[in-house]
Amino acid sequence: MTSSATAPLLRRLNAETVLHVLREVDAIRLGELAEAARLSRPTVDAVIEDLRRIGLIAETEDDTPGRRGRPARLVRFRAERGHVVGIDIGVHKCLVSVADLRGTVLATEVRPLGQELGRKARLDGVRRTVRAALKKAGVERAAVLAACTATPGVVDPRTGVVLVCDVLPEWKGLNLRTELGRSFDAPVLADNDANLAVIGERWRGVAAASADVIYVLAGERLGAGIVSGGQVFRGHDGGAGEMAFLSLLEHTPGAEGIGALAGSVGKEVVARLREHTGQAGFPNQLTGDAALLMGAARDGDAEAQQVLEQILGRIARAVGTLALLLNPELIVIGGGVAAAGEQIAEPIRRRLPQMTSLPPQLKVSLLGDRAVTVGALRTALDSVESSLLNNLNT
Amino acid sequence: MTSSATAPLLRRLNAETVLHVLREVDAIRLGELAEAARLSRPTVDAVIEDLRRIGLIAETEDDTPGRRGRPARLVRFRAERGHVVGIDIGVHKCLVSVADLRGTVLATEVRPLGQELGRKARLDGVRRTVRAALKKAGVERAAVLAACTATPGVVDPRTGVVLVCDVLPEWKGLNLRTELGRSFDAPVLADNDANLAVIGERWRGVAAASADVIYVLAGERLGAGIVSGGQVFRGHDGGAGEMAFLSLLEHTPGAEGIGALAGSVGKEVVARLREHTGQAGFPNQLTGDAALLMGAARDGDAEAQQVLEQILGRIARAVGTLALLLNPELIVIGGGVAAAGEQIAEPIRRRLPQMTSLPPQLKVSLLGDRAVTVGALRTALDSVESSLLNNLNT
Numbered sequence: 001m002t003s004s005a006t007a008p009l010l011r012r013l014n015a016e017t018v019l020h021v022l023r024e025v026d027a028i029r030l031g032e033l034a035e036a037a038r039l040s041r042p043t044v045d046a047v048i049e050d051l052r053r054i055g056l057i058a059e060t061e062d063d064t065p066g067r068r069g070r071p072a073r074l075v076r077f078r079a080e081r082g083h084v085v086g087i088d089i090g091v092h093k094c095l096v097s098v099a100d101l102r103g104t105v106l107a108t109e110v111r112p113l114g115q116e117l118g119r120k121a122r123l124d125g126v127r128r129t130v131r132a133a134l135k136k137a138g139v140e141r142a143a144v145l146a147a148c149t150a151t152p153g154v155v156d157p158r159t160g161v162v163l164v165c166d167v168l169p170e171w172k173g174l175n176l177r178t179e180l181g182r183s184f185d186a187p188v189l190a191d192n193d194a195n196l197a198v199i200g201e202r203w204r205g206v207a208a209a210s211a212d213v214i215y216v217l218a219g220e221r222l223g224a225g226i227v228s229g230g231q232v233f234r235g236h237d238g239g240a241g242e243m244a245f246l247s248l249l250e251h252t253p254g255a256e257g258i259g260a261l262a263g264s265v266g267k268e269v270v271a272r273l274r275e276h277t278g279q280a281g282f283p284n285q286l287t288g289d290a291a292l293l294m295g296a297a298r299d300g301d302a303e304a305q306q307v308l309e310q311i312l313g314r315i316a317r318a319v320g321t322l323a324l325l326l327n328p329e330l331i332v333i334g335g336g337v338a339a340a341g342e343q344i345a346e347p348i349r350r351r352l353p354q355m356t357s358l359p360p361q362l363k364v365s366l367l368g369d370r371a372v373t374v375g376a377l378r379t380a381l382d383s384v385e386s387s388l389l390n391n392l393n394t
Numbered sequence: 395m396t397s398s399a400t401a402p403l404l405r406r407l408n409a410e411t412v413l414h415v416l417r418e419v420d421a422i423r424l425g426e427l428a429e430a431a432r433l434s435r436p437t438v439d440a441v442i443e444d445l446r447r448i449g450l451i452a453e454t455e456d457d458t459p460g461r462r463g464r465p466a467r468l469v470r471f472r473a474e475r476g477h478v479v480g481i482d483i484g485v486h487k488c489l490v491s492v493a494d495l496r497g498t499v500l501a502t503e504v505r506p507l508g509q510e511l512g513r514k515a516r517l518d519g520v521r522r523t524v525r526a527a528l529k530k531a532g533v534e535r536a537a538v539l540a541a542c543t544a545t546p547g548v549v550d551p552r553t554g555v556v557l558v559c560d561v562l563p564e565w566k567g568l569n570l571r572t573e574l575g576r577s578f579d580a581p582v583l584a585d586n587d588a589n590l591a592v593i594g595e596r597w598r599g600v601a602a603a604s605a606d607v608i609y610v611l612a613g614e615r616l617g618a619g620i621v622s623g624g625q626v627f628r629g630h631d632g633g634a635g636e637m638a639f640l641s642l643l644e645h646t647p648g649a650e651g652i653g654a655l656a657g658s659v660g661k662e663v664v665a666r667l668r669e670h671t672g673q674a675g676f677p678n679q680l681t682g683d684a685a686l687l688m689g690a691a692r693d694g695d696a697e698a699q700q701v702l703e704q705i706l707g708r709i710a711r712a713v714g715t716l717a718l719l720l721n722p723e724l725i726v727i728g729g730g731v732a733a734a735g736e737q738i739a740e741p742i743r744r745r746l747p748q749m750t751s752l753p754p755q756l757k758v759s760l761l762g763d764r765a766v767t768v769g770a771l772r773t774a775l776d777s778v779e780s781s782l783l784n785n786l787n788t
Contacts, residue, residue, distance in 0.1 A: 049643075084621035154721075154751070154752065163751075164751040164752065195397075212629065212630040215511075224719070228622070228627055228629075233622055233627070233720075234721070235606065235711065235720055235721025235722065235752075236606040236721050236723040236752075236754070237721055237724055237752050238721070239718075239752045240719065240721045241719065242718045242721070242750075243719070244718055244750075245666060245715035245718045245719055247712065256750075265448050292599075315543070317663070320639065321639040321719075322719075323713070324633075324636045324637075324638055324639045325618070325634065325635065325636060325637070325639055325715075325716075326627075326629055326630055326634050327548075327628075327629025327630050327632070327633035327634045327636070328629065328630055329630040355632075356633075356635045356636075356638075357558040358548065358557070358558065358629075358630075358631050360630070
């Protein structure tokens, strides 16, 4: 009974091991593959047969010029077997990325969304962005094997329903899984944007080496994605990572990010800058009041520097609270303001040792506003791999 | 290879299943045991042989009066096979409980410790309390199979070293495992007091049904023990659950609990009460300024009620921060003030829905100041069971 119960599990684990090797190379001989995967040659032969059956493997012959003797069999991962879509629905814009099964991004489309858009208009905008991204990537809708969408607020990970969302009009109660499911012939997953961003940073960002990490999405508003022991910490209803606690403790309106604080705390300075400055000079990830303020501070405007210091002090207290309460190894500052790099990070890093005896590392995201879609792609890829490998056992 | 690799694991799982049943009953026939454990009779016979070999099982005969035929074999769990000790080292006192292997508490000893005691004097006080508790329980030091000690501050769970501790003098840098190891011939574990309290509440307290729970240790100071998905959330260095974030956000000295706040926020009212009141009238878990203040508030003193409302508002903001950021199913208020029950809980519970869209349940600990030692006993029992069952495979 033991061996019949564990065989499907072993078979699947072996397939995962082989896929892990195959995804990192172009094409490989079976002997080399066995060595790299630390599996016996008969085991690898069986796995290759399994993977061919579900379409993940192609075979070619080694036609290296000058090679002698019988041509060797080469296998390669069929990244083109299907595609995944990552969607980031924000307050001001929608980002959609399309990738192959290796996770290589084929196209990204960004479209503005009005802050005031209601549910239907926003969903229409998202669907248009998805169509444009698929077209740009040259991918048919039928070739999409899974999609994952990010939203601000609290999403029930089991159902895809938005349980709480203060920033998008008519968004609470929406079932993202079923609504966006109509745009695909494939499953649609949904999660909070900061949760997906931290997954993205661990896959392809600055958090790759860390199992205890918090990603602070610091754009107009603040949100946090918490990973502990390599797992996303979601809380009982999927609501973990809400940063509105600042409003409880500092008697301010809510989880304001640098953008919102620039417009409130820095209101007068920003008004003056608006009159005199046309262009903030930052990459397009950082726009609006925050960009104006940070550009002026960088260029030596004393008033702007003072207001920025005040705003960053507040962000630092939020980061310090996370550090004290959750003791992560690493905190990543991401979102639009990540484009400002050390101008943001240094003043926060400087304050951390005064706030906690166990200060974490502090890094700025290099993925910028792509971290969320990168995490959405990773989540969609996990879902595809899991359902393809489930077919091994049938 | 598969079956030989999994056999020891299966053997151990079966032993755990059987122990789980045996600990809940006095003595049981093997047939009934097999049924309750959902295992075959030959499997149970093998497990019983294993458990007898490590001394966890005794056999008797069924001598029920009036019973006919051949006497049936009965087995029972040998709770007296060894003992465990749970130690709670606090600012003002030391609690030590001694239990058998079923977790039945045989004796508890409480001794006062001066707040100002240095490392050596405090450790001496702890050792004296341990000796007194063992004597009270009639347990020899050699019969103790494991001990677990709680301390305020941050403990590295791997080494037992106190990494951070602001409240106990000369405590930082202390290796609790080796220092208290001298008092036993058995392993000594060490953890933060709130972490152990949340384990205690899940074992024998109001959190038994919840896998996502936060325990707020609200005595002189505030601390939190966080459990997510049934596991204690420790953070990267064991520092998760520190509540000093309140000092970052409200510009007050630190993680003050109700006791400390009664002495600061309620300073004048408490001074007046001290002159007029001899006895606060609360059980002995709640003493000092907090007891005075809460007793007077309960008896209708308007000034005391006002100060208490202010203090509980602050505690509620701390609880609200935990609820927002971590989205637990349940928050348990524990520590000395738990003795005040609903007088504490109701004002906090009333405020929660204004602070978070996903308010958790709020309960008051019924274990009171015993939650920490109960969790320490559970942790010591887990360690004993694990090391005894490891012997099965040798």
